[in-house]
Amino acid sequence: xDNKVCMIYTGGTIGMVPTEDGYAPKPGYFGxxxxxxxxxxxxxxxxxxxxxxxxxxxxxxxxxxxxxxxGRAIAERYDDYGGFVVLHGTDTMAYSASxxxxxxxxxxxxxxxxxxxxxxxxxxxxxxxxxVNALLLxxxxxxxxxxxxxxxELYRGNRSIKVSADTLDAFKSPNYRPLxxxxxxxxxxxxxxxxxxxSDDFKLCEFGSVPIAVLRLxxxxxxxxxxxxxxGTMKAVIVEAFGSGNIPSGVAFDxxxxxxxxxxxxxxxxxxxxxxxxxxxxxxxxxxxxxxGAISCLDMTTEAAVAKLxxxxxxxxxxxxxxxxxxxxxxxxxxx
Ligand code: ASP
Numbered sequence: 001x002d003n004k005v006c007m008i009y010t011g012g013t014i015g016m017v018p019t020e021d022g023y024a025p026k027p028g029y030f031g032x033x034x035x036x037x038x039x040x041x042x043x044x045x046x047x048x049x050x051x052x053x054x055x056x057x058x059x060x061x062x063x064x065x066x067x068x069x070x071g072r073a074i075a076e077r078y079d080d081y082g083g084f085v086v087l088h089g090t091d092t093m094a095y096s097a098s099x100x101x102x103x104x105x106x107x108x109x110x111x112x113x114x115x116x117x118x119x120x121x122x123x124x125x126x127x128x129x130x131x132v133n134a135l136l137l138x139x140x141x142x143x144x145x146x147x148x149x150x151x152x153e154l155y156r157g158n159r160s161i162k163v164s165a166d167t168l169d170a171f172k173s174p175n176y177r178p179l180x181x182x183x184x185x186x187x188x189x190x191x192x193x194x195x196x197x198x199s200d201d202f203k204l205c206e207f208g209s210v211p212i213a214v215l216r217l218x219x220x221x222x223x224x225x226x227x228x229x230x231x232g233t234m235k236a237v238i239v240e241a242f243g244s245g246n247i248p249s250g251v252a253f254d255x256x257x258x259x260x261x262x263x264x265x266x267x268x269x270x271x272x273x274x275x276x277x278x279x280x281x282x283x284x285x286x287x288x289x290x291x292x293g294a295i296s297c298l299d300m301t302t303e304a305a306v307a308k309l310x311x312x313x314x315x316x317x318x319x320x321x322x323x324x325x326x327x328x329x330x331x332x333x334x335x336x
Protein backbone atom coordinates (compact mmCIF):
# COMPACT_ATOMS: atom_id res chain seq x y z
CA UNK A 1 0.00 0.00 0.00
CA ASP A 2 1.37 3.39 -0.98
CA ASN A 3 -0.68 5.60 1.26
CA LYS A 4 0.80 6.15 4.66
CA VAL A 5 -1.61 6.67 7.54
CA CYS A 6 -1.18 8.78 10.63
CA MET A 7 -2.86 7.41 13.75
CA ILE A 8 -3.72 10.01 16.34
CA TYR A 9 -4.23 8.31 19.67
CA THR A 10 -6.28 10.50 22.00
CA GLY A 11 -7.16 7.85 24.62
CA GLY A 12 -10.31 5.76 25.15
CA THR A 13 -10.94 2.16 26.13
CA ILE A 14 -8.94 0.73 23.23
CA GLY A 15 -5.61 1.50 24.91
CA MET A 16 -6.71 1.50 28.55
CA VAL A 17 -5.38 -0.71 31.34
CA PRO A 18 -7.06 -1.71 34.61
CA THR A 19 -6.24 0.52 37.60
CA GLU A 20 -7.56 0.67 41.17
CA ASP A 21 -10.14 3.20 40.01
CA GLY A 22 -11.20 1.30 36.89
CA TYR A 23 -9.91 1.44 33.30
CA ALA A 24 -7.64 4.38 32.43
CA PRO A 25 -5.13 5.19 29.68
CA LYS A 26 -1.40 4.82 30.40
CA PRO A 27 1.17 6.97 28.58
CA GLY A 28 3.51 5.00 26.28
CA TYR A 29 1.72 1.70 26.78
CA PHE A 30 -0.38 1.56 23.62
CA GLY A 31 2.47 2.30 21.19
CA UNK A 32 4.52 -0.54 22.73
CA UNK A 33 1.52 -2.87 22.46
CA UNK A 34 1.01 -2.07 18.78
CA UNK A 35 4.68 -2.72 18.05
CA UNK A 36 4.23 -6.28 19.32
CA UNK A 37 1.43 -7.08 16.86
CA UNK A 38 2.97 -8.52 13.65
CA UNK A 39 -0.30 -8.18 11.70
CA UNK A 40 -0.01 -4.40 11.83
CA UNK A 41 3.22 -4.56 9.81
CA UNK A 42 2.16 -7.13 7.21
CA UNK A 43 3.03 -6.09 3.64
CA UNK A 44 -0.62 -5.62 2.73
CA UNK A 45 -1.14 -3.22 5.61
CA UNK A 46 -0.54 0.48 5.01
CA UNK A 47 2.48 1.98 6.71
CA UNK A 48 1.50 4.00 9.75
CA UNK A 49 2.89 6.31 12.39
CA UNK A 50 1.42 6.88 15.83
CA UNK A 51 1.03 10.29 17.46
CA UNK A 52 0.10 10.02 21.14
CA UNK A 53 -1.82 12.76 22.93
CA UNK A 54 -0.49 14.15 26.17
CA UNK A 55 -2.50 13.80 28.34
CA UNK A 56 -4.43 10.76 27.12
CA UNK A 57 -8.13 11.11 27.80
CA UNK A 58 -11.19 9.22 28.71
CA UNK A 59 -13.41 10.76 26.05
CA UNK A 60 -15.84 12.06 28.65
CA UNK A 61 -13.13 14.70 29.28
CA UNK A 62 -13.11 15.87 25.64
CA UNK A 63 -13.73 19.59 25.22
CA UNK A 64 -13.64 22.12 22.42
CA UNK A 65 -9.92 22.65 23.10
CA UNK A 66 -9.28 18.92 22.53
CA UNK A 67 -11.23 18.99 19.27
CA UNK A 68 -8.99 21.87 18.19
CA UNK A 69 -5.96 19.81 19.21
CA UNK A 70 -7.07 16.87 17.06
CA GLY A 71 -7.73 19.30 14.21
CA ARG A 72 -4.25 20.82 14.56
CA ALA A 73 -2.62 17.36 14.71
CA ILE A 74 -4.24 16.55 11.36
CA ALA A 75 -3.65 19.96 9.74
CA GLU A 76 0.06 19.99 10.63
CA ARG A 77 0.54 16.59 8.93
CA TYR A 78 -2.06 16.92 6.19
CA ASP A 79 0.37 16.81 3.25
CA ASP A 80 2.47 13.97 4.68
CA TYR A 81 -0.20 11.28 4.87
CA GLY A 82 -2.87 9.75 2.64
CA GLY A 83 -5.30 9.41 5.52
CA PHE A 84 -5.80 9.64 9.27
CA VAL A 85 -7.14 7.37 11.98
CA VAL A 86 -8.27 9.00 15.21
CA LEU A 87 -8.28 6.55 18.14
CA HIS A 88 -10.85 7.90 20.55
CA GLY A 89 -13.08 6.82 23.43
CA THR A 90 -16.50 5.75 22.33
CA ASP A 91 -18.49 7.88 24.79
CA THR A 92 -18.12 11.16 22.91
CA MET A 93 -16.76 9.88 19.60
CA ALA A 94 -19.88 10.95 17.69
CA TYR A 95 -19.47 14.53 18.99
CA SER A 96 -15.79 14.70 18.08
CA ALA A 97 -16.32 13.17 14.63
CA SER A 98 -19.13 15.67 14.01
CA UNK A 99 -16.94 18.55 15.20
CA UNK A 100 -14.02 17.54 12.99
CA UNK A 101 -16.30 17.19 9.97
CA UNK A 102 -17.01 20.93 10.19
CA UNK A 103 -13.61 22.02 11.43
CA UNK A 104 -11.66 20.40 8.56
CA UNK A 105 -12.84 22.64 5.73
CA UNK A 106 -12.13 21.33 2.23
CA UNK A 107 -11.09 17.90 3.60
CA UNK A 108 -10.15 15.57 0.76
CA UNK A 109 -8.72 12.60 2.65
CA UNK A 110 -10.21 9.93 4.91
CA UNK A 111 -10.25 10.76 8.62
CA UNK A 112 -11.53 7.63 10.37
CA UNK A 113 -12.46 7.61 14.04
CA UNK A 114 -12.44 4.30 15.86
CA UNK A 115 -11.96 2.76 19.29
CA UNK A 116 -13.27 -0.27 21.11
CA UNK A 117 -15.69 -1.44 23.76
CA UNK A 118 -13.18 -3.88 25.29
CA UNK A 119 -9.57 -2.75 25.86
CA UNK A 120 -6.92 -4.39 23.69
CA UNK A 121 -5.26 -5.78 26.80
CA UNK A 122 -8.35 -7.98 27.38
CA UNK A 123 -9.42 -11.27 25.80
CA UNK A 124 -12.15 -10.81 23.20
CA UNK A 125 -11.27 -7.18 22.51
CA UNK A 126 -12.83 -5.61 19.44
CA UNK A 127 -9.92 -3.15 19.30
CA UNK A 128 -7.59 -4.86 16.84
CA UNK A 129 -10.23 -5.57 14.22
CA UNK A 130 -11.58 -1.99 14.46
CA UNK A 131 -8.06 -0.62 14.25
CA VAL A 132 -6.93 -2.76 11.29
CA ASN A 133 -10.04 -1.95 9.27
CA ALA A 134 -9.86 1.75 10.10
CA LEU A 135 -6.25 1.77 8.85
CA LEU A 136 -7.26 0.08 5.60
CA LEU A 137 -10.14 2.51 5.07
CA UNK A 138 -7.92 5.51 5.83
CA UNK A 139 -5.35 4.32 3.27
CA UNK A 140 -8.06 3.89 0.60
CA UNK A 141 -8.87 7.15 -1.13
CA UNK A 142 -12.57 6.45 -1.34
CA UNK A 143 -14.29 7.85 1.78
CA UNK A 144 -12.67 11.30 1.77
CA UNK A 145 -14.50 12.62 4.77
CA UNK A 146 -14.73 12.17 8.53
CA UNK A 147 -16.08 8.70 9.33
CA UNK A 148 -16.66 6.49 12.34
CA UNK A 149 -15.68 2.85 11.83
CA UNK A 150 -17.11 0.35 14.29
CA UNK A 151 -18.00 -3.34 14.21
CA UNK A 152 -17.78 -3.79 10.46
CA GLU A 153 -19.40 -0.57 9.33
CA LEU A 154 -18.16 2.83 8.32
CA TYR A 155 -20.59 5.60 9.17
CA ARG A 156 -20.52 9.26 8.25
CA GLY A 157 -19.08 10.89 11.36
CA ASN A 158 -21.70 13.61 11.66
CA ARG A 159 -24.52 11.07 11.25
CA SER A 160 -23.24 8.64 13.85
CA ILE A 161 -24.52 8.13 17.39
CA LYS A 162 -23.41 5.81 20.16
CA VAL A 163 -26.29 3.38 20.64
CA SER A 164 -24.90 0.77 23.02
CA ALA A 165 -22.81 0.88 26.17
CA ASP A 166 -22.62 -2.90 26.40
CA THR A 167 -22.45 -4.55 22.99
CA LEU A 168 -19.72 -4.43 20.37
CA ASP A 169 -22.20 -2.91 17.91
CA ALA A 170 -21.85 0.44 19.62
CA PHE A 171 -22.58 2.87 16.77
CA LYS A 172 -25.28 3.43 14.19
CA SER A 173 -26.32 6.20 11.81
CA PRO A 174 -30.10 5.78 11.86
CA ASN A 175 -30.83 8.58 9.38
CA TYR A 176 -28.16 7.73 6.82
CA ARG A 177 -26.97 4.49 5.34
CA PRO A 178 -23.43 3.35 6.17
CA LEU A 179 -20.69 4.56 3.83
CA UNK A 180 -19.11 1.11 3.70
CA UNK A 181 -19.54 -2.40 5.08
CA UNK A 182 -16.43 -4.40 5.86
CA UNK A 183 -16.59 -8.18 5.76
CA UNK A 184 -14.16 -10.34 3.80
CA UNK A 185 -13.98 -7.39 1.43
CA UNK A 186 -14.74 -3.70 1.76
CA UNK A 187 -18.02 -2.79 0.10
CA UNK A 188 -18.42 0.96 -0.36
CA UNK A 189 -21.94 2.27 -0.78
CA UNK A 190 -21.02 4.72 -3.50
CA UNK A 191 -24.25 6.72 -3.47
CA UNK A 192 -23.90 7.36 0.25
CA UNK A 193 -20.44 8.83 -0.22
CA UNK A 194 -21.41 12.09 -1.90
CA UNK A 195 -21.17 15.20 0.25
CA UNK A 196 -21.64 18.84 -0.76
CA UNK A 197 -18.73 20.29 -2.72
CA UNK A 198 -16.51 22.55 -0.65
CA SER A 199 -13.65 24.85 -1.56
CA ASP A 200 -10.54 23.20 -3.01
CA ASP A 201 -8.32 24.42 -0.22
CA PHE A 202 -7.95 22.50 2.97
CA LYS A 203 -8.22 24.77 5.99
CA LEU A 204 -8.58 24.21 9.71
CA CYS A 205 -11.30 26.28 11.35
CA GLU A 206 -10.70 26.07 15.09
CA PHE A 207 -13.69 26.43 17.39
CA GLY A 208 -14.10 28.90 20.22
CA SER A 209 -15.74 28.11 23.55
CA VAL A 210 -19.10 29.57 22.65
CA PRO A 211 -21.81 29.11 25.28
CA ILE A 212 -24.49 26.72 24.02
CA ALA A 213 -26.85 24.35 25.82
CA VAL A 214 -28.96 21.28 25.11
CA LEU A 215 -32.35 21.05 26.79
CA ARG A 216 -34.01 17.64 26.62
CA LEU A 217 -37.75 18.01 27.21
CA UNK A 218 -39.67 15.66 29.48
CA UNK A 219 -43.34 15.47 30.43
CA UNK A 220 -44.04 17.97 33.20
CA UNK A 221 -40.99 20.17 32.46
CA UNK A 222 -41.17 23.51 34.26
CA UNK A 223 -39.80 25.97 31.72
CA UNK A 224 -39.53 28.77 34.27
CA UNK A 225 -36.65 26.89 35.89
CA UNK A 226 -34.74 26.98 32.60
CA UNK A 227 -35.32 30.65 31.72
CA UNK A 228 -31.74 31.54 32.59
CA UNK A 229 -30.69 29.59 29.47
CA UNK A 230 -32.50 32.05 27.24
CA UNK A 231 -31.84 35.24 29.19
CA GLY A 232 -28.66 36.14 27.37
CA THR A 233 -26.09 33.72 28.82
CA MET A 234 -26.34 31.23 25.95
CA LYS A 235 -25.82 32.00 22.28
CA ALA A 236 -27.89 28.98 21.27
CA VAL A 237 -30.06 26.34 22.90
CA ILE A 238 -30.78 23.03 21.21
CA VAL A 239 -34.19 21.85 22.31
CA GLU A 240 -34.51 18.07 22.10
CA ALA A 241 -38.22 17.91 21.48
CA PHE A 242 -40.63 14.99 21.29
CA GLY A 243 -41.20 13.09 18.04
CA SER A 244 -41.19 15.34 15.01
CA GLY A 245 -40.34 18.46 17.02
CA ASN A 246 -43.30 18.74 19.37
CA ILE A 247 -43.27 20.64 22.66
CA PRO A 248 -45.71 21.04 25.58
CA SER A 249 -47.99 24.01 24.93
CA GLY A 250 -48.65 26.72 27.50
CA VAL A 251 -47.79 30.15 28.78
CA ALA A 252 -44.50 29.08 30.33
CA PHE A 253 -43.05 27.91 27.06
CA ASP A 254 -44.29 31.00 25.24
CA UNK A 255 -42.47 33.09 27.83
CA UNK A 256 -39.34 30.95 27.30
CA UNK A 257 -39.50 31.62 23.56
CA UNK A 258 -40.14 35.34 24.10
CA UNK A 259 -37.07 35.62 26.30
CA UNK A 260 -35.01 33.80 23.67
CA UNK A 261 -36.15 36.25 21.00
CA UNK A 262 -35.43 39.27 23.21
CA UNK A 263 -31.92 38.07 24.05
CA UNK A 264 -31.20 36.90 20.48
CA UNK A 265 -30.64 33.33 21.65
CA UNK A 266 -30.92 30.88 18.77
CA UNK A 267 -33.32 27.99 19.42
CA UNK A 268 -32.60 24.91 17.31
CA UNK A 269 -34.86 21.89 17.53
CA UNK A 270 -33.79 18.25 17.26
CA UNK A 271 -35.90 15.17 17.84
CA UNK A 272 -35.45 12.90 20.84
CA UNK A 273 -36.01 9.99 18.46
CA UNK A 274 -32.85 8.48 17.03
CA UNK A 275 -34.52 8.01 13.69
CA UNK A 276 -36.64 10.57 11.88
CA UNK A 277 -37.02 14.29 11.35
CA UNK A 278 -37.86 17.32 13.49
CA UNK A 279 -40.09 19.34 11.20
CA UNK A 280 -41.61 22.35 12.90
CA UNK A 281 -45.21 23.12 12.00
CA UNK A 282 -46.12 19.53 11.13
CA UNK A 283 -48.25 19.48 14.30
CA UNK A 284 -50.00 22.35 16.04
CA UNK A 285 -47.83 21.53 19.07
CA UNK A 286 -44.72 22.71 17.27
CA UNK A 287 -46.21 25.78 15.63
CA UNK A 288 -45.22 28.12 18.50
CA UNK A 289 -41.59 27.12 17.90
CA UNK A 290 -41.95 27.83 14.23
CA UNK A 291 -43.63 31.19 14.83
CA UNK A 292 -40.86 32.17 17.24
CA GLY A 293 -38.24 31.63 14.54
CA ALA A 294 -36.79 28.38 15.92
CA ILE A 295 -34.64 26.35 13.55
CA SER A 296 -35.72 22.84 12.48
CA CYS A 297 -32.66 20.64 12.65
CA LEU A 298 -34.58 18.10 10.54
CA ASP A 299 -32.81 14.71 10.72
CA MET A 300 -29.54 16.04 12.17
CA THR A 301 -28.29 14.28 15.27
CA THR A 302 -28.00 16.36 18.42
CA GLU A 303 -24.25 15.69 18.24
CA ALA A 304 -24.07 17.17 14.74
CA ALA A 305 -26.26 20.13 15.75
CA VAL A 306 -23.96 20.87 18.71
CA ALA A 307 -20.89 20.72 16.44
CA LYS A 308 -22.49 22.81 13.70
CA LEU A 309 -23.51 25.53 16.16
CA UNK A 310 -19.98 25.64 17.58
CA UNK A 311 -18.65 25.91 14.04
CA UNK A 312 -20.97 28.69 12.90
CA UNK A 313 -20.84 30.67 16.15
CA UNK A 314 -17.03 30.41 16.19
CA UNK A 315 -17.02 31.97 12.74
CA UNK A 316 -18.98 34.89 14.16
CA UNK A 317 -21.64 34.83 11.44
CA UNK A 318 -24.70 37.03 11.81
CA UNK A 319 -28.00 35.50 12.88
CA UNK A 320 -29.50 35.36 9.39
CA UNK A 321 -26.45 33.57 7.98
CA UNK A 322 -26.46 31.18 10.92
CA UNK A 323 -30.12 30.28 10.46
CA UNK A 324 -29.61 29.73 6.74
CA UNK A 325 -26.50 27.62 7.31
CA UNK A 326 -28.22 25.50 9.99
CA UNK A 327 -30.88 24.67 7.40
CA UNK A 328 -28.32 23.93 4.69
CA UNK A 329 -26.51 20.66 4.13
CA UNK A 330 -22.85 21.67 4.69
CA UNK A 331 -21.11 18.31 5.22
CA UNK A 332 -23.71 15.67 4.58
CA UNK A 333 -25.07 16.08 8.11
CA UNK A 334 -28.69 16.70 7.15
CA UNK A 335 -31.12 15.55 4.47
CA UNK A 336 -32.65 18.58 2.77
N1 ASP B 1 -15.13 5.90 28.79
C1 ASP B 1 -14.49 5.43 27.58
C2 ASP B 1 -14.20 6.64 26.72
O1 ASP B 1 -15.09 7.14 26.08
C3 ASP B 1 -15.39 4.46 26.88
C4 ASP B 1 -14.82 3.87 25.62
O2 ASP B 1 -13.82 4.26 25.06
O3 ASP B 1 -15.45 2.91 25.11
O4 ASP B 1 -13.09 7.11 26.71
